[in-house]
Amino acid sequence: MARYTGPKSKIARKFREPIFGPDKALEKKNYPPGQHGPSKRRGKQSEYAIQLLEKQKAKYTYGVLERQFRTLFGKASAKQGITGENFLRLLEARLDNVVYRLGIAPTRSGARQLVSHKHITVNGEVVNIPSYSLRPGDVIAVRERSKSLEAISTSVEGRKINKFNWLEWNANELQGTFVTFPERADIPENIKENLIVELYSK
CATH class of the missing domain: 1.10.1050.10 (Ribosomal protein S4/S9, N-terminal domain)
Known part of the structure; x- marks a missing residue:
């Protein structure tokens, strides 16, 4: 399928x-x-x-x-x-999901597209695999030359307060940290x- x-x-x-x-x-x-x-x-x-x-x-x-x-x-x-x-x-540790959770993209499909088009880095290296599994401590960021993309800026501007305690977000740098794997009670799905x-x- x-x-x-x-x-x-x-x-x-x-x-x-x-x-x-x-x-x-x-x-x-x-x-x-x-x-x-x-x-x-x-x-x-x-x-x-x-x-x-x-x-x-x-x-x-x-x-x-x-x-x-x-x-x-x-x-x-x-x-x-x-x-x-x-x-x-x-599932929550997938790169596309974390990009979505951080508010860099408004939907998971949008996050997959950003990752596939090489707009996202992990620990400073470009990663274009949406299914990439993150580990605690990994830093996810918007690639420097992609920070001016309207789709990203619009999504980040509409971002609400960080409601996921397993993620940290730095609005000035447009980057977040996958702190730890979430507890089941913290996953809203x-x-x-x-x-x-x-x-x-x-």
Whole structure:
């Protein structure tokens, strides 16, 4: 499966959550898409269907492809601790996600594009791999010649107070630090990681 590039509102309505950010279409039509609308009767979902839906939600939320998703889950399983929580921490440590969390880009897809186009550095070196895994202490910054980009300046100006305690932000230098892996309680995404673990345990 290639990365999804279709209507985002349709996917948000499928999960009944604004997984790509605020969505007016979702607010108006808070029911699954389809020609029969809210009147369509849907039978009870199987346990497998519920688990698969949760996995798809996580993939769409973080913009991760199947192979990357499976590889990351394997790494989470091999680490000490709770597999589901380890998995979300690894997703949060992706470079594109941290660029988004820092407010350098307004969306994860926008952050992926900035990274791919070599506008972002890690510890002073240009990194153009969105899935790059950060480690505590890594410094993420906007490349010097990219600081004047309108897309970046607009996003940073609209940035709210740093609400993620595992990240530090220096507005003057347009750089942030990945301080540590976040605790599960600090990750705002509404993902039931235990369902994903159950799916892969079959």
